[in-house]
Amino acid sequence: MSDTYDLARSAGEKPPVLALPLDAWHRARGGRMVEFAGYHMPVQYEGILAEHLWTRAHAGLFDVSHMGQLVLRGANAAQALESLLPGAFATLKPGKQRYSLLMGDDGGILDDLIVTNRGDHFYVVVNGATKHADIAHIATRLPAGVTLEHLEHHALLALQGPDAAQALAALGLAVESLAFMEAAAFAWNGVELGVSRSGYTGEDGFEISVPASHVEALADALLAQPQVRPIGLGARDSLRLEAGLPLYGHDLSLDIDPVEADLGFAIPARRRVADAGYPGAAQLAQAFAQGPARRRVGLLIEGRMAAREGAEVLADGRTVGTVTSGGFAPSLERPIAMAFVETALAVPGTALTLSVRGKSLAATVTPLPFIPHRYVRKGAA
Structure with missing residues (x-):
């Protein structure tokens, strides 16, 4: 069941913090709840x-129902997506997924997302913190004949780790037929x-869209498996950081x-031109042609102190960059x-220095x- 998105909902005062369909389920299992993306989340x-290492070794069950699940329908839905995103969707085959980016008019990134061709429609998952702005942005730019639905009555679970396929098979789901980025x-x-x-952990795993009225039964069935x-x-967050995922x-x-x-892997050659037809295409074409002045990199940090977002990166005493994500990596036992x-x-x-709370850290x-x-x-074998 789904509701058509109402643009009026994107206006007005900030809404109260919402509860996920599994809110009571999380609390009953000792989940420590915090506010995130407008929801109470564990x-x-x-x-x-312990949870990080368990996921790397077995299977971890994540509730990501705060994320936005959208459906685009219409004969020209693929073309509509290509007018909004720099990916290639007219050639995306049914049952396949593609990572892409919602672009601003000046070439900046409004959000990153996953698009799935479900045969008779496209299914799009956007980030929870930006979903209402994303929906408004998309809805106002769709051509006649293409509709947008927000699946507000669906939950989303992620089962991640090397035992994830085995746990789902125990429920009678033949997911071994799927490869990475298939649905x-x-x-x-x-x-x-x-x-x-x-x-979004770097592990093998699955994301499962389920009607909210049935998500507790599914979560219980998955948690009954000893590896989950x-x-x-x-x-x-620590899993995606180790996996180098932004x-x-x-x-x-x-x-x-x-x-x-x-x-750049998310943008095929034919869409790297100034007249590609999506917001920011001209700026992006120029960025590809000239090359970037800065790049996203990974940093291994000496010692035990972590560098958090906003820490300055220095070279020869000169500021040359900024940390955007940082923390302790349990799998590597270092920051x-x-x-x-x-x-x-x-x-x-390249050797660099990080300035963290008045201390210099080698990186x-x-x-x-x-x-x-x-x-x-x-x-793959």
Whole structure:
């Protein structure tokens, strides 16, 4: 069931903090709730370190129902998407997904998102903190004959880790047929689930769209599997940082373009031209032609102190960049960070200094991701 989005909802006063469909479920299992993206969400259960390592070794269940689930329908839906995003969607085959970016008129990033071709419509997942602005931006730019729905009565779960496929198979879901960035509909206890082999931890895993009225039963069934534990926002953030994945509002923003963010892979050659037809296309074409003045890089930090967002990056006493994400990496047992630095200094092995609360920390530029991705790709052994 879905509701057509009403533009009037994007105006007016800030709404109260909302409860996820699984709010009571999280609290009953010891979830420590915090406000995030307009919702009460669990930041942790038994502890961030334990939850992080459990997900890397087994399977972690994340509630990401705060994210926006959208449906675009119409004969020209693919063309409509290409007028908004720099990706190629006219060639996206049914059952396939593609990472893309919602662009501002000046070439900055409004949001990053995932688009799925479900055959008779496109399914789009946007970030929770930006979803209402995204919906308003998209809705006002759609041509006649293309409709936008916000699936407000659907929840979204992410099951991540090497045991995720086994746990879903135990529920009778034949998800082994999917490879990374593929999606399909599955029936479970008479309920239709939209399942994709994707996620934001760097591990193999799945995202599951389920009617909110059935999400508690599905969460219970998954948690009954011995390899599955509930995981909070804290571990979700440390997992994505180790995987070198940018977070909107931190590593991506209107002040950052896709070229300097090292997201050029999401923009095919035919869409890197000034007349490609999406917002910011001319600025992006220029960025590709000239090359970026700064780049997103990974940093390995000496010692035990973490560098957080906003920390200055220095070279020979001169400020050359800024940390956008940072923290302790449980899998590496050391602090790491992502930062934007001058392009000449973005070479792996470059020694830099971070200024953190009046202290200088030694750091070294390192390739991203910090740990290898373990996605299950088609054709892989």
